[in-house]
Amino acid sequence: MSTISFECPGCHTKLVADNSLCGSLISCKDCGNSVVIPIPGITEGMKIGDFVLKSKLGTGGMGEVWLAYHAAMDRHVALKILSPKFTSNKVFLDRFAKEAKNSGKLSHPNIVTAFHAGVENGVYYLAISYVDGKNLKDRLDNGEIILEREALLITKSIVDALDYAWAECKIVHRDIKPANIIIDRKGVAKVLDLGISKSIDEDNQLTMTGTFVGTPFYMSPEQALGDKNIDFRADIYSLGATLYHMVTGTVPFDASTAMAIISRHLKDPLPPANERNPALSSQCCTLLEVMMAKRREERPQSWQEMREDVELVLKGQFPKTVPPKKEEGQIFIASDSEQMSKAKTAVSPNHKTMAAGADQALQGEIKEPESAEGKKDSTGAKPSKSRISWKIAAILVVFVLLMMAVVSIAAFFLVKKYYFDAKKSNRISVEEISSSNDRTARGIDEPTQKELQEFLAREAKKKQDQKSSPADKKDQPPTVKKEEEKKPNKEPLKW
Numbered sequence: 001m002s003t004i005s006f007e008c009p010g011c012h013t014k015l016v017a018d019n020s021l022c023g024s025l026i027s028c029k030d031c032g033n034s035v036v037i038p039i040p041g042i043t044e045g046m047k048i049g050d051f052v053l054k055s056k057l058g059t060g061g062m063g064e065v066w067l068a069y070h071a072a073m074d075r076h077v078a079l080k081i082l083s084p085k086f087t088s089n090k091v092f093l094d095r096f097a098k099e100a101k102n103s104g105k106l107s108h109p110n111i112v113t114a115f116h117a118g119v120e121n122g123v124y125y126l127a128i129s130y131v132d133g134k135n136l137k138d139r140l141d142n143g144e145i146i147l148e149r150e151a152l153l154i155t156k157s158i159v160d161a162l163d164y165a166w167a168e169c170k171i172v173h174r175d176i177k178p179a180n181i182i183i184d185r186k187g188v189a190k191v192l193d194l195g196i197s198k199s200i201d202e203d204n205q206l207t208m209t210g211t212f213v214g215t216p217f218y219m220s221p222e223q224a225l226g227d228k229n230i231d232f233r234a235d236i237y238s239l240g241a242t243l244y245h246m247v248t249g250t251v252p253f254d255a256s257t258a259m260a261i262i263s264r265h266l267k268d269p270l271p272p273a274n275e276r277n278p279a280l281s282s283q284c285c286t287l288l289e290v291m292m293a294k295r296r297e298e299r300p301q302s303w304q305e306m307r308e309d310v311e312l313v314l315k316g317q318f319p320k321t322v323p324p325k326k327e328e329g330q331i332f333i334a335s336d337s338e339q340m341s342k343a344k345t346a347v348s349p350n351h352k353t354m355a356a357g358a359d360q361a362l363q364g365e366i367k368e369p370e371s372a373e374g375k376k377d378s379t380g381a382k383p384s385k386s387r388i389s390w391k392i393a394a395i396l397v398v399f400v401l402l403m404m405a406v407v408s409i410a411a412f413f414l415v416k417k418y419y420f421d422a423k424k425s426n427r428i429s430v431e432e433i434s435s436s437n438d439r440t441a442r443g444i445d446e447p448t449q450k451e452l453q454e455f456l457a458r459e460a461k462k463k464q465d466q467k468s469s470p471a472d473k474k475d476q477p478p479t480v481k482k483e484e485e486k487k488p489n490k491e492p493l494k495w
Contacts, residue, residue: 006038038064042081048120051079051127058135062086067130075130078112082124093124100126103194105169110161112182112192128192133184140178140245145277148284149314151246154181156310157189158239163303165194166232174230176238177218178245216261217251218242221294224262233296236306240291247284248276252292266294269326283313289323298324 005016008028017026017037028035042064046053051068054076058065063083070077086092103114103126116127136154139146146154158181165171173180173194180192216224220237223230244252252271253264273288274280287309293299300306300321309319 004037006035008033008035010035042066042123048079048081048123048125049116049118051077051125053079062092068127070127077127078130080126080128082126087122087124102169102171103128106165106171106194108161108164109188110157110190111165111194112190113194131182131184131190133182133190135179136181136183136189136242136246137178140249143249145249146246148247148280151243152284152310152314154183154189154246155239155243156307156314158191158242159303159307159310161191162232162235162239163307166303172230172232173235173238174223175215176235176242177215178242179215181242216258216265217245217253219262219265220296221266222296224265231296232303233299233301236291236299237293237296240288243291244270244273244288247280248273250276281313281316283316283318286323287313287319290319290321293324295324 003016003018005014007014008031010033011028011031013028013030015026015028015035026035026037027033042053044053044055048068050072051070054067054069056064056066057078063081063086066079066081068077068079069075082092097117100114100117106113112129112131114126114128118125158176162173162176165173171194173191175193176191182190182192184190215238218238218241220230220234223234241252253261253268255261255264270289270292273285274282290309291299291306300309305321309321312319
C-alpha cells in the first residue's frame with residue numbers, strides 16, 4: 001500500500017498518509033489543524049490538457065483548485081482537479097460533468113463561470129474564470145467583521161446572481177457560504193461553485209444516493225432533512241447565514257460536530273445578531289430573521305422580494321417581508337410525510353462521517369445516515385408560550401392541592417385536640433358526679449336523724465363535764481381527755 005508525504009501548511013510538520021485518502025482531510029498531529037491530503041502527481045509546472053499549473057489556490061469538497069496558464073488564449077484560469085477518491089465513482093463523475101454543463105449555461109457579472117472540462121491521463125479537470133481578489137472566508141477567518149452596509153451590498157450582488165441562475169435555468173446553488181464568495185479588486189462580489197447546484201428542469205437524483213450537498217454552518221433546514229424538492233428559498237436561508245457571519249464575525253449556530261450544528265439549525269431560535277454586534281441596526285437584524293426563517297414559507301417567496309428587502313434595509317427601512325413569529329424552541333416541521341420520513345435518515349447522530357466533525361463537513365459532502373431515531377431537544381431551548389401557560393396552570397393546580405392538604409391536616413389535628421380535651425373534661429365531670437352520688441348514697445353529705453341525736457347528746461354531756469370540779473378533770477387520764485377532745489372534731493367531718 002503506497003503512501004504520500006506532505007507538510008502541514010500551518011506548522012510545517014511532515015505528515016504521511018495513504019494514497020487512497022488523497023483529497024481527504026486529516027488532523028495535524030502537532031497543531032491539530034485540518035489538512036487536505038494532496039493529490040499525488042499534481043505539481044507546479046505540470047501540464048494538464050492546454051493548461052500549465054502555476055500554484056495551488058486551495059481545496060474544495062471535490063478536489064484541488066490550481067492557478068493555471070492557458071497559453072492558447074494567453075490568460076490565467078482556475079483549474080479544478082477532481083480528487084482520485086471520486087474518479088472511480090460514476091455518480092461523482094456525472095456530477096462533475098454536470099457542474100461544467102451548468103456553469104457553461106450562465107453568463108453574469110456576479111457569477112464565476114466554467115468554460116472547459118476534460119480528462120487527461122485519468123485526471124478530471126474543470127477550467128473556470130480566474131478572479132484576482134480575496135475570498136470572503138479568508139477575511140472572516142482573520143477575525144474581520146464586515147461593516148453592515150458593505151455586507152448588505154455583497155448580499156445584494158449574490159441575490160442578483162442567484163436570481164439570474166434561477167430565472168434562466170432553474171438552478172439552485174445549494175452551497176452558499178463565505179468560501180464560495182470572492183471579492184475582486186474592483187469590489188465586485190462573485191459567487192463560485194454553481195456546479196454543485198441542482199437544476200430543477202433535469203430529473204437528476206444525484207443527491208439521493210446517500211449524500212446531501214451543503215455546508216452545515218449555512219445549511220437550510222430542508223436541506224438538512226434531505227428534502228429532494230429543494231428550491232431557491234434554501235439559497236435564501238444560506239445567504240442569510242452568510243450575511244449573519246459577515247456582520248457578527250460568528251456563524252449563527254456552532255457546535256463540536258456537524259450533526260450538532262444541523263440539529264441547531266432545525267431546532268434552535270436564531271440568536272439575536274445585535275447581541276453579538278450591538279452596532280447593527282434593527283432593520284438588518286429583522287432582515288436576518290426573515291432570511292433565516294425555519295419554514296421556507298416564511299422567507300421571501302421570490303428573488304425579487306429578497307432584493308427589495310435588502311434595498312429597503314440599505315435605505316434604513318425595515319424589510320417588506322414579515323418576520324416569523326418568535327416561537328422559540330419550536331422544531332422545524334416538514335411540509336409533507338415524505339420529508340418527515342427523510343428526516344429520520346437525514347439527521348442521524350450515528351453516522352461516522354457526521355461524527356467526524358464540522359471540519360470534514362465544511363470541505364464537502366456529508367454522508368446521509370441509513371437509519372436513526374429522532375432526538376429530543378437538549379440545548380436547554382426556551383419553551384413556547386403555550387407550554388409556559390400549561391406549566392403555570394399545572395403549578396397553580398399543584399399549589400391549590402397542596403394548600404388544601406395543609407388545611408385538611410391542620411383541621412384534623414384541631415378536631416383531634418378538641419375531641420380529646422372534651423373527652424378528658426367529660427371524664428372528670430363523670431368522676432365528680434359519681435363521687436358525689438357515692439357520698440350521698442353512703443350518707444356522708446346529709447346526716448341521718450339518729451346521728452344528729454347522738455351528736456346533741458354528746459354536746460350536752462360535754463357541757464355537764466365542764467361544770468364539774470377541776471379535781472375531777474385532773475384525775476381524768478390524759479388519754480380519755482384526748483379522746484373526748486377528738487370526738488367533736490371527728491363528727492363535723494360527717495357533715
